[in-house]
Amino acid sequence: xxxxxxxxxxxxxxxxxxxxxxxxxxxxxxxxxxxxxxxxxxxxxxxxxxxxxxxxxxxxxxxxxxxxxxxxxxxxxxxxxxxxxxxxxxxxxxxxxxxxxxxxxxxxxxxxxxxxxxxxxxxxxxxxxxxxxxxxxxxxxxxxxxxxxxxxxxxxxxxxxxxxxxxxxxxxxxxxxxxxxxxxxxxxxxxxxxxxxxxxxxxxxxxxxxxxxxxxxxxxxxxxxxxxxxxxxxxxxxxxxxxxxxxxxxxxxxxxxxxxxxxxxxxxxxxxxxxxxxxxxxxxxxxxxxxxxxxxxxxxxxxxxxxxxxxxxxxxxxxxxxxxxxxxxxxxxxxxxxxxxxxxxxxxxxxxxxxxxxxxxxxxxxxxxxxxxxxxxxxxxxxxxxxxxxxxxxxxxxxxxxxxxxxxxxxxxxxxxxxxxxxxxxxxxxxxxxxxxxxxxxxxxxxxxxxxxxxxxxxxxxxxxxxxxxxxxxxxxxxxxxxxxxxxxxxxxxxxxxxxxxxxxxxxxxxxxxxxxxxxxxxxxxxxxxxxxxxxxxx
Amino acid sequence: xxxxxxxxxxxxxxxxxxxxxxxxxxxxxxxxxxxxxxxxxxxxxxxxxxxxxxxxxxxxxxxxxxxxxxxxxxxxxxxxxxxxxxxxxxxxxxxxxxxxxxxxxxxxxxxxxxxxxxxxxxxxxxxxxxxxxxxxxxxxxxxxxxxxxxxxxxxxxxxxxxxxxxxxxxxxxxxxxxxxxxxxxxxxxxxxxxxxxxxxxxxxxxxxxxxxxxxxxxxxxxxxxxxxxxxxxxxxxxxxxxxxxxxxxxxxxxxxxxxxxxxxxxx
Numbered sequence: 001x002x003x004x005x006x007x008x009x010x011x012x013x014x015x016x017x018x019x020x021x022x023x024x025x026x027x028x029x030x031x032x033x034x035x036x037x038x039x040x041x042x043x044x045x046x047x048x049x050x051x052x053x054x055x056x057x058x059x060x061x062x063x064x065x066x067x068x069x070x071x072x073x074x075x076x077x078x079x080x081x082x083x084x085x086x087x088x089x090x091x092x093x094x095x096x097x098x099x100x101x102x103x104x105x106x107x108x109x110x111x112x113x114x115x116x117x118x119x120x121x122x123x124x125x126x127x128x129x130x131x132x133x134x135x136x137x138x139x140x141x142x143x144x145x146x147x148x149x150x151x152x153x154x155x156x157x158x159x160x161x162x163x164x165x166x167x168x169x170x171x172x173x174x175x176x177x178x179x180x181x182x183x184x185x186x187x188x189x190x191x192x193x194x195x196x197x198x199x200x201x202x203x204x205x206x207x208x209x210x211x212x213x214x215x216x217x218x219x220x221x222x223x224x225x226x227x228x229x230x231x232x233x234x235x236x237x238x239x240x241x242x243x244x245x246x247x248x249x250x251x252x253x254x255x256x257x258x259x260x261x262x263x264x265x266x267x268x269x270x271x272x273x274x275x276x277x278x279x280x281x282x283x284x285x286x287x288x289x290x291x292x293x294x295x296x297x298x299x300x301x302x303x304x305x306x307x308x309x310x311x312x313x314x315x316x317x318x319x320x321x322x323x324x325x326x327x328x329x330x331x332x333x334x335x336x337x338x339x340x341x342x343x344x345x346x347x348x349x350x351x352x353x354x355x356x357x358x359x360x361x362x363x364x365x366x367x368x369x370x371x372x373x374x375x376x377x378x379x380x381x382x383x384x385x386x387x388x389x390x391x392x393x394x395x396x397x398x399x400x401x402x403x404x405x406x407x408x409x410x411x412x413x414x415x416x417x418x419x420x421x422x423x424x425x426x427x428x429x430x431x432x433x434x435x436x437x438x439x440x441x442x443x444x445x446x447x448x449x450x451x452x453x454x455x456x457x458x459x460x461x462x463x464x465x466x467x468x469x470x471x472x473x474x475x476x477x478x479x480x481x482x483x484x485x486x487x488x489x490x491x492x493x494x495x496x497x498x499x500x501x502x503x504x505x506x507x508x509x510x511x512x513x514x515x516x517x518x519x520x521x522x523x524x525x526x527x528x529x530x531x532x533x534x535x536x537x538x539x
Numbered sequence: 540x541x542x543x544x545x546x547x548x549x550x551x552x553x554x555x556x557x558x559x560x561x562x563x564x565x566x567x568x569x570x571x572x573x574x575x576x577x578x579x580x581x582x583x584x585x586x587x588x589x590x591x592x593x594x595x596x597x598x599x600x601x602x603x604x605x606x607x608x609x610x611x612x613x614x615x616x617x618x619x620x621x622x623x624x625x626x627x628x629x630x631x632x633x634x635x636x637x638x639x640x641x642x643x644x645x646x647x648x649x650x651x652x653x654x655x656x657x658x659x660x661x662x663x664x665x666x667x668x669x670x671x672x673x674x675x676x677x678x679x680x681x682x683x684x685x686x687x688x689x690x691x692x693x694x695x696x697x698x699x700x701x702x703x704x705x706x707x708x709x710x711x712x713x714x715x716x717x718x719x720x721x722x723x724x725x726x727x728x729x730x731x732x733x734x735x736x737x738x739x740x741x742x743x744x745x746x747x748x749x750x751x752x753x754x755x756x757x758x759x760x761x762x763x764x765x766x767x768x769x770x771x772x773x774x775x776x777x778x779x780x781x782x783x784x785x786x787x788x789x790x791x792x793x794x795x796x797x798x799x800x801x802x803x804x805x806x
Contacts, residue, residue: 005732
């Protein structure tokens with residue numbers, strides 16, 4: 001039996017919210033003249049930032065109060081958003097500029113960053129503050145005693161495909177903490193388990209979108225650093241919330257992404273194919289001309305907004321960042337709210353460590369952040385979009401003009417979880433989708449080339465971390481929905497052939513789309529060996 | 540018994556790109572890792588520590604960032620770590636590096652020669668496989684290369700399986716020795732979280748050219764007779780013939796057999 005590790009605070013997940021919590025604890029303790037408590041941050045990625053992914057144009061309000069002016073100045077960023085446009089794409093060839101957008105949508109002057117690099121930067125700051133960060137360790141379960149979360153356990157390493165111990169077997173380790181912070185990001189496994197088991201659910205179930213992104217090198221002298229474009233419309237259908245982005249992160253690099261809501265109804269849809277179609281539109285093509293895709297990744301975004309936020313407190317434990325669904329669902333921006341939630345969490349945690357109570361004040365502190373107020377203002381937007389794009393756009397405008405007062409009732413929609421409501425597979429529609437394939441080119445690699453560029457890797461001789469609960473349900477699903485996992489997985493991890501489900505788990509990008517969208521709720525995503533998974537370096 | 544394991548920090552070449560203009564590595568977004576072959580050497584060292592109670596010292600030469608890999612080795616169970624680091628060592632070729640490391644090993648062992656020095660068979664960035672043998676020359680200690688199994692007793696008698704082109708050589712001898720280790724030796728262990736926590740706080744000895752009492756003309760660029768004239772990537776090989784057997788495996792097999800027959804490789 002290995003020794004029990006004891007700490008004051010255990011933060012699960014070294015993304016923006018987890019690191020903001022840690023940094024803020026250290027800085028607030030120092031400012032109050034108190035000793036800095038022991039804070040341990042664990043992350044399942046191989047190194048800092050290897051499992052984070054975002055656009056990302058970051059609203060700098062999240063840095064206020066967390067970083068010094070000098071540190072904000074030094075945030076790794078090659079360009080600030082200097083020119084921003086919003087376009088409606090109607091077809092492969094046609095698109096039109098939206099003549100007016102609410103000023104609250106504007107990102108001009110905001111830094112365009114790689115979230116991976118930002119997280120590595122925040123990690124450096126945290127380390128200097130005495131925070132202990134360890135990567136390559138998945139936390140696979142929480143420990144509860146007498147109705148309070150008192151710690152967690154790391155996953156075992158060195159199991160073979162049958163679950164037997166290999167020569168390098170490393171047992172699970174136990175960490176005891178006075179406070180556990182869940183900072184797992186969107187669709188966090190432990191977070192969702194806690195929310196479900198302790199009935200911490202929000203007013204509405206969380207609704208997600210899958211975001212698929214590439215980094216594309218473009219020739220020097222052809223593009224403008226800092227130029228950005230947000231799009232909606234084609235290739236998304238009018239009934240589904242979807243859109244794309246093009247960010248010129250430097251003169252020679254472009255971040256291109258496509259976001260598609262997972263409450264989509266048409267089983268034939270393939271978000272990755274739509275991402276390719278998006279890149280092939282005239283609106284996007286000019287931005288990536290003569291380019292070459294060099295990095296790839298995918299991740300789910302919690303889009304439910306205000307009404308989908310769960311209770312963020314349970315004795316001994318709080319939820320920060322994307323795991324709590326803290327995202328402005330109009331702008332699809334969450335990094336700043338994550339950072340703010342970390343700062344709010346730090347105040348509650350320090351009170352708890354001092355007096356043995358105070359953690360329960362976190363939800364209230366969260367409500368005082370500007371990010372929360374933003375979420376409240378746009379609280380009806382996402383649900384309106386579930387009634388189709390035109391309704392959604394109108395609702396977004398009205399919400400802005402009336403500071404969120406209109407609509408004053410809670411708009412219906414988004415009331416069912418994403419896996420429900422999928423329509424029957426339509427063979428003809430599918431054939432039509434497949435007929436319009438995009439030609440391969442350096443900016444249009446195929447899915448497996450993209451998966452390779454994500455750097456994802458899993459030790460092959462370990463138990464498959466994607467578990468099918470009941471294989472016979474897969475047959476039923478194939479019949480009814482045409483096995484949509486083969487299309488919604490952005491990493492081609494699923495192949496269903498002749499009654500057999502072949503799972504190439506090594507391809508997995510840890511995006512969790514499958515767990516969310518499988519219409520039979522038949523996929524269980526468990527943790528692979530810590531350190532495995534994507535190795536994003538510039539996402 | 541005192542075992543020294545020499546490790547090197549290298550770019551993770553699984554994700555590396557070459558700058559087409561300068562033919563040098565593009566390091567942006569490339570992680571640094573322990574040279575994979577050195578991980579096997581470290582594991583052999585740890586096994587000796589576990590079975591015979593040896594003291595295990597890890598040594599690396601590189602910039603201050605290389606402390607990361609030393610901490611990883613400490614987390615897995617090494618007892619102490621030495622970073623050989625100074626601007627004066629910059630630009631060293633394998634000769635100057637071998638000299639520098641051998642001087643550092645002597646220094647770290649209080650002027651004595653350790654019982655066993657382990658290296659990975661080669662580093663994945665330079666692929667020269669010269670520094671291990673070079674150190675054995677400078678330390679004046681026998682060398683066994685390409686070790687895939689090490690059997691060692693407390694009195695220092697060893698028998699190793701050495702992987703050579705003409706087969707497995709079984710080499711017997713008595714320590715001291717320098718050995719270079721291949722992949723087949725073992726599966727490297729994982730560092731435990733508790734191990735990392737201790738390693739994060741462990742002191743690391745830093746040795747510069749003065750500390751190792753190096754001869755200034757034998758280190759760094761000055762001590763390196765190797766001159767890089769030009770760097771070029773190997774020519775790109777054309778794609779092989781592809782047999783698509785997804786529809787019909789039997790036809791695929793037939794096509795491959797015919798191909799091999801044409802080449803005279805099967806009858």
